[in-house]
Amino acid sequence: MELRIDRLSVDVDGSRIVHDLSLDVPEGQLVGLVGPNGSGKSTVLRCVYRALRPSGGAVLLGGTDLADLALRQSARAVAALTQENGTDLDFTVEEVVALGRTPHLRGNRPLDVRERRLCRWAMERMDVAHLARRGVLELSGGERQRVLLARALAQEPRVLVLDEPTNHLDVRHQIDLLSLLRRTRTTVLVVLHDLNLAAAACDRVGVLSEGRLVASGTPREVLTPPLVREVFGVDAEVVPHPLTGAPQLLYTLTSDTTEKGNP
Numbered sequence: 001m002e003l004r005i006d007r008l009s010v011d012v013d014g015s016r017i018v019h020d021l022s023l024d025v026p027e028g029q030l031v032g033l034v035g036p037n038g039s040g041k042s043t044v045l046r047c048v049y050r051a052l053r054p055s056g057g058a059v060l061l062g063g064t065d066l067a068d069l070a071l072r073q074s075a076r077a078v079a080a081l082t083q084e085n086g087t088d089l090d091f092t093v094e095e096v097v098a099l100g101r102t103p104h105l106r107g108n109r110p111l112d113v114r115e116r117r118l119c120r121w122a123m124e125r126m127d128v129a130h131l132a133r134r135g136v137l138e139l140s141g142g143e144r145q146r147v148l149l150a151r152a153l154a155q156e157p158r159v160l161v162l163d164e165p166t167n168h169l170d171v172r173h174q175i176d177l178l179s180l181l182r183r184t185r186t187t188v189l190v191v192l193h194d195l196n197l198a199a200a201a202c203d204r205v206g207v208l209s210e211g212r213l214v215a216s217g218t219p220r221e222v223l224t225p226p227l228v229r230e231v232f233g234v235d236a237e238v239v240p241h242p243l244t245g246a247p248q249l250l251y252t253l254t255s256d257t258t259e260k261g262n263p
């Protein structure tokens with residue numbers, strides 16, 4: 001299902017924090033949203049998972065304005081991993097993952113055999129099946145993040161919206177997650193801080209700066225030294241990955257070139 005963000009604006013307390021932003025996520029593609037802290041990435045995602053109402057413009061799901069869909073309809077189609085959704089409840093891992101089915105259930109119907117298999121599959125994909133009976137509160141940050149990702153997969157969403165999903169994950173689980181996202185061919189909009197992961201994994205990348213989309217295109221088109229300098233204020237060399245050709249950024253620590261000797 002295609003996700004289209006069409007001339008989105010968001011005002012908070014009278015000031016505009018997202019300006020007239022348009023970005024398409026074609027069906028089955030993985031689109032990354034990158035930008036400095038405070039540039040508006042989470043705010044855009046909040047409009048997609050309906051935690052925030054746009055002040056202008058619209059978010060369209062398969063061509064339909066989200067505002068015209070019942071909350072239950074959009075909750076079935078869109079799964080979100082947000083900055084806020086740590087779980088404070090002392091549920092077991094398998095209970096949390098089963099919550100992914102909630103938008104599909106009517107009344108108190110228990111999960112059927114297919115859904116229980118699906119939850120098991122999601123836990124295995126996220127490498128948390130061995131933790132199924134453990135309480136989520138006793139898990140490490142990365143384990144808990146993987147449980148929340150398993151819950152999102154168990155929802156069988158048409159669109160996945162992920163806000164810094166690689167937070168807390170060790171390098172193997174970061175690579176596993178992004179490889180899985182590429183394989184699922186679900187429509188994915190993902191906020192990433194690691195530009196090299198974004199370059200390796202995303203079909204397209206949108207770059208935000210001060211609430212505006214300042215560039216979008218393939219990683220090769222977008223992640224250039226001048227753009228990285230202008231938007232992030234850092235110098236980077238960009239080299240092609242020797243195996244895949246994806247652009248990879250090599251940073252130079254400021255002190256390596258500008259500081260002379262010790263203070």
Ligand SMILES: Nc1ncnc2c1ncn2[C@@H]1O[C@H](COP(=O)(O)OP(=O)(O)OP(=O)(O)O)[C@@H](O)[C@H]1O
Nearest residue numbers: 012013017035036037038039040041042043044208
């Ligand atoms: N509820 C709010 N009230 C006031 N200001 C807000 C609110 N939500 C967001 N902002 C401001 O809007 C701007 C964009 O915030 P947002 O969280 O979308 O940025 P971000 O790009 O996701 O940042 P980060 O990379 O640090 O997570 C920031 O300056 C933030 O302080």
